[in-house]
Amino acid sequence: MTAVREPAPAGASAGAGSPAPAEAASRFRSPWRRTGSATGSGSGAHSGATHRTRPLDLLGLAPFAVYVAVFLGAPAYAVITAAFQDDSGNATLSNVTAALQDPYRHAFSVSIQLSVISAVLGAVLGLALAVAVSGARRDGFVHRAVTTASGVLAYFGGLPLAFVFLATLGPQGLVTKWLNSAGYNLTQHGFVLWNMAGLVLVYLYFQIPLMLLVIFPALDGLRPQWEEAARNLGASRFQYWLRVGGPLLAPPFLGAVLLLFANAFAAYATAYALSTGSVPLVPIQIGSVMSGNVLAGQQNIGNALGLWMIVVVGLVVVAYALLQRRTARWLR
Numbered sequence: 345m346t347a348v349r350e351p352a353p354a355g356a357s358a359g360a361g362s363p364a365p366a367e368a369a370s371r372f373r374s375p376w377r378r379t380g381s382a383t384g385s386g387s388g389a390h391s392g393a394t395h396r397t398r399p400l401d402l403l404g405l406a407p408f409a410v411y412v413a414v415f416l417g418a419p420a421y422a423v424i425t426a427a428f429q430d431d432s433g434n435a436t437l438s439n440v441t442a443a444l445q446d447p448y449r450h451a452f453s454v455s456i457q458l459s460v461i462s463a464v465l466g467a468v469l470g471l472a473l474a475v476a477v478s479g480a481r482r483d484g485f486v487h488r489a490v491t492t493a494s495g496v497l498a499y500f501g502g503l504p505l506a507f508v509f510l511a512t513l514g515p516q517g518l519v520t521k522w523l524n525s526a527g528y529n530l531t532q533h534g535f536v537l538w539n540m541a542g543l544v545l546v547y548l549y550f551q552i553p554l555m556l557l558v559i560f561p562a563l564d565g566l567r568p569q570w571e572e573a574a575r576n577l578g579a580s581r582f583q584y585w586l587r588v589g590g591p592l593l594a595p596p597f598l599g600a601v602l603l604l605f606a607n608a609f610a611a612y613a614t615a616y617a618l619s620t621g622s623v624p625l626v627p628i629q630i631g632s633v634m635s636g637n638v639l640a641g642q643q644n645i646g647n648a649l650g651l652w653m654i655v656v657v658g659l660v661v662v663a664y665a666l667l668q669r670r671t672a673r674w675l676r
Contacts, residue, residue, distance in 0.1 A: 420654060426647035439648035448649060451624045455609055458540060458625070462547035463604035469548070470555025471597060477556075478563045491560065494553035501550050506617035509537055509546050538619035546614060551604050558603060562596035599667035606660045610653070626653055 430436045442448070473490075480486040512519050513530070514537060520530055536542050566589055574584040612627035621628050626649055633646030 423647045423650040423654070426644045427651040429644055431643045439642070439644045440651065442642065442645055443648035443652055447624065448626075448629060448645075451626045451629045452652070454540075454624050455626045458543055458547070459605045459608040461540075462544050462551050462608045463601050465544065466548050466551030466555050466604050467597065467601045470552045470600075471559055471593075473552065474556050474559045474563055478560070482564075490556065494556040496553075498550055498553040498557055501611065502613035503617050505546065505549060505614050509549075509618070513537060513542075513545075538615075538623055543615060543618070543623065546618065547608050547611065551608065554607060555600055555604060558600040559593075559596065562593055566592060595667045595670045599664045602660045602664045602667070606657050606664075609660075610657060 427439050428435055428437065430438065444452075477487055477490045509517075511517055513535075514520065515531065523530060530536075534541075537546060570588055571581075571584050574588055579587070610627065612625075612631065615623055615625055616628055616631065619628075621632060630646045630649045630653075633642075633649070
């Protein structure tokens with residue numbers, strides 16, 4: 345019988361002219377690898393072409409740069425330079441040091457206390473509401489209604505907000521009269537709109553919506569696959585938020601707290617309208633000084649208070665930017 349020789353399998357050595365398995369493997373290129381490398385090189389070239397800045401492209405930033413220079417840069421420069429000058433225009437540090445003495449030091453203490461309390465409460469309540477709303481469909485009515493309302497209420501302040509609360513919880517407000525008829529007197533229990541508790545309540549009206557606007561992108565950045573992977577590994581929902589979701593949300597949450605702090609620290613019109621200037625807050629003190637209520641030889645003490653406010657808000661903004669950069673690579 346004649347032996348029938350079966351063909352050698354693919355990749356097997358068929359003699360001196362056949363490539364070795366290692367050589368054949370080195371010659372083989374996966375189509376995924378080819379696509380990825382081509383895509384990578386193409387995207388790199390496209391990225392280089394896209395991010396190349398031409399002088400003509402900077403003309404689009406000219407109106408914004410002019411706006412910032414006129415309405416932010418020039419006033420800040422005037423405040424900073426005047427803070428280091430006396431009434432005659434000579435250089436001095438007396439204004440800067442006097443701004444850290446009483447009664448202005450007490451104003452800074454009250455302002456920081458009010459800002460911290462309203463920022464922390466607003467952040468916690470806003471986060472709880474945002475987590476509840478994030479479970480709804482993004483294109484649904486609930487999500488869109490809450491987002492739209494937050495965009496409006498976050499910037500609803502000043503005299504209109506003060507009027508709303510005076511008409512509701514003021515001495516002659518509607519809710520106050522209802523409670524009086526029921527036998528509960530708010531004033532006798534120590535609640536008025538111009539003390540610490542009343543101002544915190546008023547500030548929460550715009551702090552919570554602002555927290556929603558800030559924290560929604562971070563919640564949207566949490567991928568459902570991460571929770572599914574944690575569930576597949578046996579983690580409960582609490583363990584997922586403790587080990588995965590919580591650590592990822594911690595930096596944006598702290599950044600939001602800093603943003604709310606700066607927002608409350610610089611608020612002026614609402615507190616002034618509620619208290620007619622009797623609450624010792626730094627913005628109200630600056631307004632009082634600028635109105636002429638200042639001792640002789642301290643004409644620039646208001647500029648020194650403004651300088652310290654710029655320092656505080658500047659530090660808060662820098663810390664907020666650093667926290668945002670920390671989570672940018674995860675929450676995209």
